Amino acid sequence: MEAVPLREQMRRIAPVVLAAEQVLPVPEVFHRLLPGGGLQRGWVTRITGGPSARALAWAMLADVTTAGGWIATVDVPGISLTAAQELGVAIERLLVVRTPDSSAWSATVGALIGSVDIVAFGTPVHRITPSEHRRMASRARERGTVLLELDAAITTRSRPSQLPYDLSLLAQPVDWVGLGQGHGCLQGRVLDVESHGRRIGGGSRSARFELPAVDGTVRLLEERATVTSLHAR
Amino acid sequence: MNEPVRTMVVWCTDWPVVAADITPDQAGAVLHANRVVASSEAARTVGVTRGLRRREAQRRCPELIIAERDIAAEARAFEPVVSAIERFTPRIELTQPGTCLFATRGPSRYFGGDETLASLVETAVRETLDGRTNCSIGIADGVFAARIAARARTTAPHIVGIGESPDFLAPLPITLLDLPELTDVLWRLGLRTLGDFATLERTDVLGRFGREGVGAHARAAGLDERLPDAVDPPDDLRATITLDPPVERIDQAAFAARQLAVELHERLQAKGAACSRVTIEAESEHGETFLRGWRHEGALSVAALTDRVRWQLDGWLNASPTVRPSGGLSRLSLWPEDLLPATGRQLGFWGGETEADQRAGRAVARLEALVGVENVQVAEWRGGREPDDAIRLFPASAVDLGERQLSPPDERPWPGSLPSPSPVQLFSEQPIEVVDVMQVPVSVSGRGDLSAPPASISLDGRRWKPVVAWAGPWLLDERWWDPQRSRRRARFQLVDEDGAALLVYVERGGWWLAGTY
Numbered sequence: 204m205e206a207v208p209l210r211e212q213m214r215r216i217a218p219v220v221l222a223a224e225q226v227l228p229v230p231e232v233f234h235r236l237l238p239g240g241g242l243q244r245g246w247v248t249r250i251t252g253g254p255s256a257r258a259l260a261w262a263m264l265a266d267v268t269t270a271g272g273w274i275a276t277v278d279v280p281g282i283s284l285t286a287a288q289e290l291g292v293a294i295e296r297l298l299v300v301r302t303p304d305s306s307a308w309s310a311t312v313g314a315l316i317g318s319v320d321i322v323a324f325g326t327p328v329h330r331i332t333p334s335e336h337r338r339m340a341s342r343a344r345e346r347g348t349v350l351l352e353l354d355a356a357i358t359t360r361s362r363p364s365q366l367p368y369d370l371s372l373l374a375q376p377v378d379w380v381g382l383g384q385g386h387g388c389l390q391g392r393v394l395d396v397e398s399h400g401r402r403i404g405g406g407s408r409s410a411r412f413e414l415p416a417v418d419g420t421v422r423l424l425e426e427r428a429t430v431t432s433l434h435a436r
Numbered sequence: 437m438n439e440p441v442r443t444m445v446v447w448c449t450d451w452p453v454v455a456a457d458i459t460p461d462q463a464g465a466v467l468h469a470n471r472v473v474a475s476s477e478a479a480r481t482v483g484v485t486r487g488l489r490r491r492e493a494q495r496r497c498p499e500l501i502i503a504e505r506d507i508a509a510e511a512r513a514f515e516p517v518v519s520a521i522e523r524f525t526p527r528i529e530l531t532q533p534g535t536c537l538f539a540t541r542g543p544s545r546y547f548g549g550d551e552t553l554a555s556l557v558e559t560a561v562r563e564t565l566d567g568r569t570n571c572s573i574g575i576a577d578g579v580f581a582a583r584i585a586a587r588a589r590t591t592a593p594h595i596v597g598i599g600e601s602p603d604f605l606a607p608l609p610i611t612l613l614d615l616p617e618l619t620d621v622l623w624r625l626g627l628r629t630l631g632d633f634a635t636l637e638r639t640d641v642l643g644r645f646g647r648e649g650v651g652a653h654a655r656a657a658g659l660d661e662r663l664p665d666a667v668d669p670p671d672d673l674r675a676t677i678t679l680d681p682p683v684e685r686i687d688q689a690a691f692a693a694r695q696l697a698v699e700l701h702e703r704l705q706a707k708g709a710a711c712s713r714v715t716i717e718a719e720s721e722h723g724e725t726f727l728r729g730w731r732h733e734g735a736l737s738v739a740a741l742t743d744r745v746r747w748q749l750d751g752w753l754n755a756s757p758t759v760r761p762s763g764g765l766s767r768l769s770l771w772p773e774d775l776l777p778a779t780g781r782q783l784g785f786w787g788g789e790t791e792a793d794q795r796a797g798r799a800v801a802r803l804e805a806l807v808g809v810e811n812v813q814v815a816e817w818r819g820g821r822e823p824d825d826a827i828r829l830f831p832a833s834a835v836d837l838g839e840r841q842l843s844p845p846d847e848r849p850w851p852g853s854l855p856s857p858s859p860v861q862l863f864s865e866q867p868i869e870v871v872d873v874m875q876v877p878v879s880v881s882g883r884g885d886l887s888a889p890p891a892s893i894s895l896d897g898r899r900w901k902p903v904v905a906w907a908g909p910w911l912l913d914e915r916w917w918d919p920q921r922s923r924r925r926a927r928f929q930l931v932d933e934d935g936a937a938l939l940v941y942v943e944r945g946g947w948w949l950a951g952t953y
Contacts, residue, residue, distance in 0.1 A: 318799030
């Protein structure tokens, strides 16, 4: 029998999946930020920007849960389920997991990969070894789960990440609507979101949203030109 | 129709109260979902009855001791009682913690008649209970009649003679069937006693009330409680797992329980069947075997099966040293005792039961073994005025995942709650400093007057950020009658110069951060 290189063999028997099937749905307003119009299954992504990052994450993941997908969070402190529900997440498909100590972290994330569609985790406080990360990322690619690091900082400053990312989103609050000097109440936020990553052509894209708008929805305010800067990341 | 099986029912009164460590002379009540589900003798004498709301119960009896319902603890506490009865017969079935039953034919003959057996069992159970509550015993043909006999609350065991069950039941009120929708119709049809209902033709009952009606009709007539289309299960429905290494801790056992329940459920589903009675068998590494049956009024869902296996394993592993397994459990089996057609009476696990739901359900079981039962949580709506109140997290194992409530029952707002958007990240006991332009801490009077507008804030006392917009105070004073859970706070919304919006409040003379938007 003719010897076929292992890599060739693997390529031949790998199932063919269309790119569209590998994309998790996100609301249409975010399509401009994401190259394939959704979150690619198997991607390692990151959302930073303090509390606004949470709001952005819930708004983006809402469509996944309403379409029947599951989200699990690992060690994300202070989750507000009310806010998640307001931003459209079907919270009956949300699992909240805490790890008692950092030694269980990898096993927990590993158990969730392949079982849920999105594993969102707070920035790990312990060190993740490069081999651990490679294992995690390749398992996620194989099982089609999106890994999402959620920045858990109180302020807008965020901790440096330990993992390389396919996609990184940065949320920066610009303004708040509704609050005055001693009167009114918070009604809506204007948010700038910038996306960059090695999978989206090396450039960065940015857009300004009302998230939430005064009526509770998410609205695209303006889209700024794609700034290509190959040396940015 | 099968001949009714002669059955003994042992009923320990007020079991939830006993399991909550409330003695009969203390006024205590056990609540579930804000309603009283059981109350102690002393509480009943002052009018605390089942179904009352917490507030009403506390109004009637201010010194009432209140405990939240914990069925797992009830099952654990009941295990010694069942072990005591196990001296008389090996095949005991539990309907719920506090009530168990067994067929008396064999044991009766061995111990010399129903009366002798009943008094022996009563002595054994009373010894175990040690005055914590009362137990009552009923023997009759058929489970339903025996249960009614046990509930008759006579001092001595209530024994209904062989063949006398129909006469015993006939004069009793129809409401004992405990099917409010059915008995309501029967009552309006003029059928006031079980005897009246039993005289109807069975075919007429089937035509008008369906399967459930026939079951009730059989019970009222003192016949076998088994639903008419139940059949004996074939042997291949036995689900078994071998545990290597043997399991000694309850969290590991809980993991095995879920696996076992899922396996049995899948096998039943493949046959289009469901079951209402199961037997759980455990074998320890030293070869001891333990056997116990559980029964349920309707078909058992996966969640219900898991609960029962878990309660049972918990009971065995935490029993007193004399009856506990001498080593870890090495093999578990679960098999159904009857088969019903799966009519979809009960929702599947996780409600809709898509493939994604099943995968997530399996992940829950795996994670519970990995990080502990209390660290895997899901959401449930509870209602409240503060963002951390309205929807709360509960351990996935403590919640019926298929029947969760996730949004308010109606659209009416909670007075005093802040309008949406809600903060996205919540904090507890996180102090923050809020000062005015003179760097003096801002204070709020009891009437809600501010000493000065807030000008800057700091989380660590070193880095200060100017406040660019603010509003408040919104006063909240809730549950003042409950020292542990009362809240009296004044809430504010602030936006700092970085564009971060915060929800802060004044309570106990200090400023706290509740959440960030």
